[in-house]
Amino acid sequence: MKRLIALFLCVSMILAACGKAGEPAANGGQTPAPAQGESPDAALAPIRFSVFAPDSTRKIPPDDAPIVNQVFEKTGVLLDWIVPPAEPQERLNIMLATDDLPDLILFWDATIMKQFIEAGKLLDLEDLMKENAPQAYELNYVGFRDRIRHDDGKMYFLPGYYSFGDAADSLFYPETSTTFTARTGLLEELGWYDPKDFDAIFELLKISKERYPEMSPMALALGPQGHLELMNGIGAGAYGLAYEDSNILLYDGEIKYFTDVPEMKEWYAYLNKIHRAGLLDVESPVMSLEMLKEKLVSGKIFSFFGSGWEPGSEFIAYMESIGSDEQCMWYFFPKANDSVEKTTYARYTEDLHTSGLTLTKNNKDPARFFKFYEYLNTEDGWLSSHGIVNYDFSGENTVENTQGYDFVVLNDRAPIREGMKLVLASEWMGHNWNDDENWWWSRGLENFGAFKYSEGNHPLGLYDYVGDRDVGMWWDDNTKRIYGEYGITGLNYWEIMTETGSDVTLISGLVLEPGTPEAIAQVTMGEYIKTQLPRVIVADTEADFEARWNEMDKKLTADGKDVFVAKKSELYKERLADWGIK
Amino acid sequence: MPVKASLRSKVSRQRYLLMMVAPSLIFVAVFSYLPIWGMLIAFFDYNPGLGFAGSKFVGLRYFKEFLGTSDFLLLMRNTVAISSLNIACGTVFPVAFAILINELFVPRMRKLTQTISYLPHFISYVVVANIATTMLSPDGGAINRLLLGLGVIQKPIFFLAIPQGFWFLISAINVWKETGWAAIIYIASIANIDPQLYEAATVDGAGRMRRIWHITLPGILPTIIVLTIMALPDLLNAGFDPSYLLGNPIVSDFSRVLDTHIYAVGIQQGRYPLATAVGLMRMGVSLVLILSANSWARRVSEYSLF
Numbered sequence: 001m002k003r004l005i006a007l008f009l010c011v012s013m014i015l016a017a018c019g020k021a022g023e024p025a026a027n028g029g030q031t032p033a034p035a036q037g038e039s040p041d042a043a044l045a046p047i048r049f050s051v052f053a054p055d056s057t058r059k060i061p062p063d064d065a066p067i068v069n070q071v072f073e074k075t076g077v078l079l080d081w082i083v084p085p086a087e088p089q090e091r092l093n094i095m096l097a098t099d100d101l102p103d104l105i106l107f108w109d110a111t112i113m114k115q116f117i118e119a120g121k122l123l124d125l126e127d128l129m130k131e132n133a134p135q136a137y138e139l140n141y142v143g144f145r146d147r148i149r150h151d152d153g154k155m156y157f158l159p160g161y162y163s164f165g166d167a168a169d170s171l172f173y174p175e176t177s178t179t180f181t182a183r184t185g186l187l188e189e190l191g192w193y194d195p196k197d198f199d200a201i202f203e204l205l206k207i208s209k210e211r212y213p214e215m216s217p218m219a220l221a222l223g224p225q226g227h228l229e230l231m232n233g234i235g236a237g238a239y240g241l242a243y244e245d246s247n248i249l250l251y252d253g254e255i256k257y258f259t260d261v262p263e264m265k266e267w268y269a270y271l272n273k274i275h276r277a278g279l280l281d282v283e284s285p286v287m288s289l290e291m292l293k294e295k296l297v298s299g300k301i302f303s304f305f306g307s308g309w310e311p312g313s314e315f316i317a318y319m320e321s322i323g324s325d326e327q328c329m330w331y332f333f334p335k336a337n338d339s340v341e342k343t344t345y346a347r348y349t350e351d352l353h354t355s356g357l358t359l360t361k362n363n364k365d366p367a368r369f370f371k372f373y374e375y376l377n378t379e380d381g382w383l384s385s386h387g388i389v390n391y392d393f394s395g396e397n398t399v400e401n402t403q404g405y406d407f408v409v410l411n412d413r414a415p416i417r418e419g420m421k422l423v424l425a426s427e428w429m430g431h432n433w434n435d436d437e438n439w440w441w442s443r444g445l446e447n448f449g450a451f452k453y454s455e456g457n458h459p460l461g462l463y464d465y466v467g468d469r470d471v472g473m474w475w476d477d478n479t480k481r482i483y484g485e486y487g488i489t490g491l492n493y494w495e496i497m498t499e500t501g502s503d504v505t506l507i508s509g510l511v512l513e514p515g516t517p518e519a520i521a522q523v524t525m526g527e528y529i530k531t532q533l534p535r536v537i538v539a540d541t542e543a544d545f546e547a548r549w550n551e552m553d554k555k556l557t558a559d560g561k562d563v564f565v566a567k568k569s570e571l572y573k574e575r576l577a578d579w580g581i582k
Numbered sequence: 583m584p585v586k587a588s589l590r591s592k593v594s595r596q597r598y599l600l601m602m603v604a605p606s607l608i609f610v611a612v613f614s615y616l617p618i619w620g621m622l623i624a625f626f627d628y629n630p631g632l633g634f635a636g637s638k639f640v641g642l643r644y645f646k647e648f649l650g651t652s653d654f655l656l657l658m659r660n661t662v663a664i665s666s667l668n669i670a671c672g673t674v675f676p677v678a679f680a681i682l683i684n685e686l687f688v689p690r691m692r693k694l695t696q697t698i699s700y701l702p703h704f705i706s707y708v709v710v711a712n713i714a715t716t717m718l719s720p721d722g723g724a725i726n727r728l729l730l731g732l733g734v735i736q737k738p739i740f741f742l743a744i745p746q747g748f749w750f751l752i753s754a755i756n757v758w759k760e761t762g763w764a765a766i767i768y769i770a771s772i773a774n775i776d777p778q779l780y781e782a783a784t785v786d787g788a789g790r791m792r793r794i795w796h797i798t799l800p801g802i803l804p805t806i807i808v809l810t811i812m813a814l815p816d817l818l819n820a821g822f823d824p825s826y827l828l829g830n831p832i833v834s835d836f837s838r839v840l841d842t843h844i845y846a847v848g849i850q851q852g853r854y855p856l857a858t859a860v861g862l863m864r865m866g867v868s869l870v871l872i873l874s875a876n877s878w879a880r881r882v883s884e885y886s887l888f
Contacts, residue, residue: 119631
């Protein structure tokens with residue numbers, strides 16, 4: 001008996017140790033059977049592609065989400081999203097060190113993508129695309145195909161959200177909520193106070209503190225998984241400067257690090273002033289985005305500088321759930337002071353893509369993937385992935401009539417463009433969007449964004465999707481009322497966004513070679529800023545602020561700031577020369 | 583005269599026991615010893631995608647880089663401070679707690695107290711960090727509300743933003759979390775002390791404190807020494823979880839330790855050679871420490887680990 005037990009234990013331990021602990025797919029990992037009634041051929045046989053997305057806030061729709069199901073019925077393709085809980089860079093580094101690769105990787109950082117290319121982990125896409133997605137290759141990519149080649153002349157990534165066609169056919173409107181956001185209750189009490197500059201915001205915060213002492217006038221999510229990385233962009237936007245995410249600005253025609261730009265120091269001095277006046281939530285240096293949202297919803301914070309969409313929509317959804325229409329959140333685009341001519345909060349680039357969707361060497365069926373990609377980048381596929389199905393709707397565009405239609409074709413409207421039918425968002429969609437901030441994701445509406453072109457009309461298309469865009473469709477009555485008080489309508493919304501737009505194409509995507517001193521300096525400085533910048537903001541005196549700012553600058557210089565800036569400048573000048581810009 | 587059994591006959595006699603232990607040995611060999619060769623990464627400009635064949639040998643470059651970094655002294659200071667406090671408090675408090683438990687008269691009360699005391703050991707540090715953050719929050723945290731209510735303070739204290747207090751905060755949390763669990767071995771050790779010694783001492787007029795000082799403590803001294811020797815190699819191991827989960831920008835000069843540095847450069851930045859070099863150096867120091875501590879213990883007392 002003892003022998004049997006010993007043998008059994010031995011064998012079971014060996015089997016347990018040898019078992020592969022595979023990663024469960026985000027959607028269960030089961031390849032679904034074809035829909036009933038369909039006889040699957042090779043092109044439509046169900047297949048799942050695993051996709052890694054470097055976005056810990058990404059929400060994954062279920063397989064039976066309407067739009068996901070719709071695209072599946074047309075293509076047989078489902079996506080298994082792999083989303084890291086935090087620090088996507090860390091996961092990518094581990095993937096680089098192992099061969100544990102998904103089918104597809106979506107890169108936002110060209111530096112790490114280069115490392116993958118050099119390690120031979122990514123497929124060359126050009127021939128695959130020519131053979132399996134010829135229309136996308138010949139037509140959609142014609143404007144920028146040569147710009148996205150790697151140094152070796154090969155194509156390794158597919159840029160998402162690209163545009164084509166002329167400007168009239170592209171919804172190329174910059175949009176941002178990364179600025180100053182406030183609850184509108186107090187603003188209404190003050191007769192719809194409009195904080196146009198930093199001084200006005202400061203006065204508003206003081207009033208908030210007097211009237212609502214239990215609420216912190218302002219909070220900044222400067223802690224881990226917070227908004228610290230957005231602070232430079234907000235400051236640059238308020239001063240009308242051209243800023244790029246690696247902490248550089250184009251200032252007087254030169255590339256400069258943010259600590260060398262006087263206006264950026266003024267911006268942080270302003271935040272420090274808010275703190276010294278007792279107007280900043282004490283937990284700001286350690287606050288994460290989740291903590292910020294909790295405090296907003298529980299009425300402990302009046303305003304914040306940061307990205308307004310997610311906290312704001314969660315706040316609005318909460319207010320809706322408790323039946324309150326007293327409060328809303330709106331974001332403003334204040335100037336730093338009167339000398340600023342134009343703010344530049346909404347940064348964008350003109351089809352300058354340095355990273356995107358890649359196929360790894362472990363991809364189970366690259367040809368099949370490109371057939372899927374080709375479909376998504378036709379008009380039919382693109383509209384399908386936007387929830388536009390059976391869109392030749394002839395009823396009236398009301399909530400009751402358009403149940404289940406995300407977009408409808410209004411056959412009774414005169415077309416804005418000759419020969420094209422106008423497609424507009426349905427009221428049903430707008431209604432749902434306001435009720436539930438997760439409705440967008442649970443429907444699958446943004447599931448394929450990185451796989452296709454940005455909003456616009458396909459050159460071979462029959463439908464005018466650009467048309468007139470009244471985003472008021474997505475606003476509830478309270479939101480319309482409040483925005484209306486500030487002169488904002490669904491139709492002029494885009495004008496307001498465009499006014500604060502900033503084309504940063506020239507300084508975007510100046511990618512450093514991985515492992516070089518300047519690339520290491522960039523990372524080292526970035527890590528240091530995460531710990532030092534919050535301390536600069538919460539300095540207790542002006543002298544303390546100066547001392548901390550100088551200490552930070554000194555350390556950044558020691559970490560290689562000058563080397564980093566010199567290299568960026570060199571790349572910038574090369575670009576100007578290549579593009580024939582003086 | 584007994585014949586010494588040959589190795590072959592010993593193996594044959596114990597074959598089933600060996601079969602039972604074989605998987606564990608294989609597991610240790612594969613997962614603990616085999617990966618040791620990966621330490622070579624520290625000596626190469628290692629590109630994980632290209633392997634050793636495609637990576638250049640650079641010798642001690644990364645060791646020099648780490649020793650020359652401006653953060654080196656800060657990291658070492660924080661690591662040694664936090665781990666020293668952990669070792670000191672991790673010895674004193676469990677011993678004191680074990681002695682106190684031993685003095686309880688009611689067996690049921692003793693068992694209940696002991697059980698409750700080691701429950702925090704099983705709570706993940708992520709949960710503990712969240713509890714600590716909530717309780718210590720200046721905005722409605724339980725500790726601040728208590729202190730304000732008692733009139734001890736006039737305005738809330740942001741405990742997590744006091745840089746100089748970070749080490750003691752971590753130690754306090756570790757004491758709460760681990761005292762009960764660490765006391766188990768001391769309680770078992772106290773239970774092994776001959777009760778006749780206590781009886782004799784009582785007859786001789788020794789009070790409770792004298793009994794503890796002259797009987798209990800000497801009785802568990804070997805255990806204390808052995809466990810302390812085993813803890814000393816961890817002098818450069820301050821733990822990753824507390825510093826990572828409870829650290830923040832305000833206290834970063836006191837919260838960053840070797841483990842968080844290895845994580846930052848190795849995993850987040852992908853600089854595996856540098857992270858391996860730091861880990862290798864730490865291992866070397868730990869080895870020296872355990873040998874030294876063991877030798878010292880053998881010289882000053884009759885007890886040692888090996």
